Amino acid sequence: MEGHSTYQPQGKIARWFESRLPIVGLLHSSAVSYPTPKNLNYWYTFGAILTMMLGVQILSGVVLAMHYTAFAPISFARVEHIMRDVSFGWLLRYIHANGASMFFIAVYIHIFRGLYYGSYKAPREVLWILGVIIYLLMMATAFMGYVLPWGQMSYWGATVITNLFSAIPVVGTVIVEWLWGGYSVGDPTLNRFFALHYLLPFMIAGVVILHIWALHHVGQNNPDGVEVKSVAKDTVPFTPYATVKDIFGMVVFLLFFSYFIFYIPNYMGHPDNYIPANPLSTPAHIVPEWYFLPFYAILRSIPDKLGGVLAMFSAIAVLAFLPWLDTSKVRSARYRPLYRQFFWIFAVVAVGLGYLGSQPAEGGFVIASRILTAYYFIHFLIILPLLGLFERPKPLPASIADAVLARHGATVVAGAAAPQTKG
């Protein structure tokens, strides 16, 4: 945030450098003196956890790429070469494969945290939309990464998803063949997916920088959803307060992550992906990775192909319009008794769609997917706009400091008065 840098270069060289490229000052103002609301809870550590996961994925991915070969006849064997013959190759691959799942677990928590505390509302619309763009890039990256081992699910998943574009009228087939680089998913597809899978994470990193920039410009939202009134009373400096809390959150998340890597590394994967890709044999059920399942359910719930594709993409696109669809002036669900209930219903619906996406598209599952898909859109397009008009929110605290005071009683005022002096 501008105007909060307290960085004073120490010594001649530091002053010389700072006057030419003030990067140390920039880092100091973003990661040391940056004021964070003091009422942030542990749900707010997921931003740091996601940054860590992006780093983990890029690092492990770059090393994996040194041992991998994108060539359809041998890619499956190259991945097994990594698993068997490369020193700690099994560890790298399990980190990377499970890391993708962990990345999505963290991003879903991060998104739902934003939904609960209304973090998308003015002045944070651009921050939120940048987040939606990161999420889209993540989906593209993860999808293409899953194709690289060239197993049965890689091949058939790629076939199903790329075929979605054939629903576009007139030019659909041309677009799909252009995506494939041929007349079916094949070696050209694998190679371009590898190139893009290597490129996109760096684009994600770029948008993450914009995301953090926008965040630091407008300041963080917080569980009470009221703006910072006084930096001295409402905030604490990022370091050491947020740093130590974020690092603790990251290490706890690493514990969770390690449990998957070392004890159930194939839990998130599909056994069919240990069968080499075979264009002549279609798996009984083609299932995408778990993090795509809610959207897969939406896709299949619409009886028309183009309609299904449009519904699926709209389900993501509608998130970008959320700042204007939610008409309530109050941010946090803490002070919105009705929204809080609809939030939890929506969360259950989203998980339910995920379950339905993993089931065969038949009988009762189709009916259930249609109901939940309808609700998904009703939540954004009808409930949220109306709720802001009819809901009577609870009275908001005058400031973050007041909210904290109300929760803890008067005994801790002394400490709350001058936290910034402790930085």
Place this chain on the structure above:
Amino acid sequence: MIKRSILFGAVAAALLLGAPARAAEGGHDDLPHRESWSFAGPFGSFDQGQLQRGFKVFREVCASCHSANFFYFRNLSQPGGPGFSEAQAKAVASEYQITDGPNDQGEMFQRPGRLSDQWPAPFPNDQAARVANGGALPPDFSVLAKARASHVGFPGFILDAFTQYQEGGVDYIHALLTGYVDPPEGTKVQPGLHYNKYFPGHQIAMPKPISDGQVEYTDGTPATLDNYSRDVSAFMMWMAEPHLDARKRIGFQVMIFLFVFAGLLYFTKKKVWKDVAH
């Protein structure tokens, strides 16, 4: 808060009540039995004797039709495996003739196998394998134990994350090998296929591959079909996941480190935030 708890309670109740109903309707008698494996759980590791017996079954029975293309003779003596010495692994390799070349005359030639050689495939190509097996291709064994599973559905798969159940593939293979039974009355088995209780669709191209007493065990283990199936399944798990022992051992060290580190960070965080109401 109260309303949220009610909602949670309702969802939890729906899940709990729904579970037995689903289990009852599914009729899960076709689900493979969950065997007890030495390599299961957080401290699991392969049983060397079992891997050696499994290797014997694989070599004398399975390998006459199934390839194992990612399996090398050198793997036999690597740590975390069946525990053969390098000399023993060399001896095994030298029993096989491998095509090598071309030599300086430009001709291919046969020589005894070496540690660096791939396990020789029984057929020169997939088509030859199909022709010899009534049109069906015997799947490669290298990662087969991870390419098979028994699906438990909801909510069993959530429990499996907590019990660290990763043995669906070996349980399936063990069940398949012991699942050759007479077809129930009224079931018509297609010509060239065989009835198996656990194979999806129940009609499998592979004839019953192994029976009691077929492979000689020298360590006193009873030479039964059940033991053969168990041992060869364990061997296939090792072939599919040769670094499993190291993974679980290192995993425990990593978990301990992270747990202690997280504890220290927790108290550091508490101290830093001591004087700030939040």
